[in-house]
Amino acid sequence: MQTDAQLQATLETLIDDNCGQPYGAVWTLISDEKRLHITLSLGYPAHKEQASLEARIKSQLSESRDVVLDIEHKIESHATQGNIAGLKGVKNIIAVASGKGGVGKSTTTVNLALAMAKEGARVGILDADIYGPSQGMMMGFAEGTRPQVREDKFFTPPMAYGVQVMSMAFLTTKDTPVAWRGPMVTGALMQILTQTDWDDLDYLFIDMPPGTGDIQLTLAQKVPVAGSVIVTTPQDIALLDARRGIEMFNKVKIPVLGVVENMSTHICSNCGHHEAIFGDEGGASLAKEYNVNVLGKLPLSLAIREQSDAGKPIVVSAPESDTAAIYQSIARKLGATLASNQNDQFTMPTIGMSDD
Numbered sequence: 641m642q643t644d645a646q647l648q649a650t651l652e653t654l655i656d657d658n659c660g661q662p663y664g665a666v667w668t669l670i671s672d673e674k675r676l677h678i679t680l681s682l683g684y685p686a687h688k689e690q691a692s693l694e695a696r697i698k699s700q701l702s703e704s705r706d707v708v709l710d711i712e713h714k715i716e717s718h719a720t721q722g723n724i725a726g727l728k729g730v731k732n733i734i735a736v737a738s739g740k741g742g743v744g745k746s747t748t749t750v751n752l753a754l755a756m757a758k759e760g761a762r763v764g765i766l767d768a769d770i771y772g773p774s775q776g777m778m779m780g781f782a783e784g785t786r787p788q789v790r791e792d793k794f795f796t797p798p799m800a801y802g803v804q805v806m807s808m809a810f811l812t813t814k815d816t817p818v819a820w821r822g823p824m825v826t827g828a829l830m831q832i833l834t835q836t837d838w839d840d841l842d843y844l845f846i847d848m849p850p851g852t853g854d855i856q857l858t859l860a861q862k863v864p865v866a867g868s869v870i871v872t873t874p875q876d877i878a879l880l881d882a883r884r885g886i887e888m889f890n891k892v893k894i895p896v897l898g899v900v901e902n903m904s905t906h907i908c909s910n911c912g913h914h915e916a917i918f919g920d921e922g923g924a925s926l927a928k929e930y931n932v933n934v935l936g937k938l939p940l941s942l943a944i945r946e947q948s949d950a951g952k953p954i955v956v957s958a959p960e961s962d963t964a965a966i967y968q969s970i971a972r973k974l975g976a977t978l979a980s981n982q983n984d985q986f987t988m989p990t991i992g993m994s995d996d
């Protein structure tokens with residue numbers, strides 16, 4: 641029988657598939673003759689990985705004893721661009737952006753946020769896609785949903801599927817945003833962001849307006865963001881636009897945590913055959929060029945569209961499906977990438993909401 645020290649040494653060199661690095665000294669072992677109880681402490685949530693990791697560890701350690709794995713996490717607040725002060729009640733803001741409209745940014749945001757919640761994190765979504773706010777609909781809120789207001793000033797975000805949600809759509813009529821110009825949009829968004837009573841969030845996902853114009857740039861400069869995700873399709877033109885997205889975040893020194901390639905392959909609903917209609921390596925070459933990761937690829941899937949449109953995104957309506965598993969994996973990779981961000985040696989204290 642191996643000693644606990646020998647087992648520790650093996651575990652420390654095990655590669656964390658979510659970030660490609662060895663786990664290191666994050667294991668605690670308690671053992672007796674029959675049982676090995678292992679606790680793994682991570683900087684990101686990985687609840688849904690428990691069973692597969694337990695099996696992997698058991699085979700890796702060649703243990704004949706019963707192996708039980710517990711995964712714990714402690715999510716830290718990470719540095720923001722230019723060390724802008726953080727937001728009360730929010731540890732990390734993640735901006736989800738795309739170079740152009742219609743690539744599935746909102747669908748990706750909602751499923752990613754829900755997947756992160758399923759991994760065990762406290763999660764919120766801010767729908768900043770002012771010209772086409774769709775998070776309310778995708779999260780199943782009835783039309784006309786309004787947040788509660790506290791002291792005439794602070795919004796209590798409505799909850800769905802355990803996730804706190806705020807959207808421009810909760811505060812405006814259908815026609816309002818169309819008439820707004822850039823500064824009004826960014827002003828209103830900053831106000832919603834800072835005047836919402838976010839309740840102890842590990843991650844707040846911001847569904848950014850599509851594109852890389854003034855509004856997006858101003859938001860990227862003002863919102864205290866820990867990291868960003870770029871959603872793209874494999875088509876050349878979308879990739880070109882995605883480049884602008886990456887460059888925008890580079891310019892304001894927000895780490896790009898990865899690229900999500902959406903509508904990557906088409907799955908034939910008759911025979912199940914996968915076909916890469918728009919080519920299959922676009923996201924990878926983009927990621928290589930800018931030294932960022934492809935966090936995952938989603939197929940063009942009828943179920944993704946139908947379930948989102950019906951207010952029950954696929955991560956909650958079909959949690960055991962292959963597609964939901966892709967979103968879960970992307971969520972873990974995102975969390976792991978943020979947690980292991982080397983440029984991030986210090987964290988900033990959060991401040992209270994301002995009164996003006």
Ligand SMILES: Nc1ncnc2c1ncn2[C@@H]1O[C@H](COP(=O)(O)OP(=O)(O)OP(=O)(O)O)[C@@H](O)[C@H]1O
Binds near residue numbers: 949
């Ligand atoms: N992987 C997918 N498979 C099938 N349909 C998808 C997929 N991803 C998104 N869609 C559908 O494509 C449409 C556009 O998606 P979505 O609204 O998420 O895009 P967007 O980039 O946020 O758009 P915009 O920027 O214009 O707000 C929606 O009807 C959505 O259901």
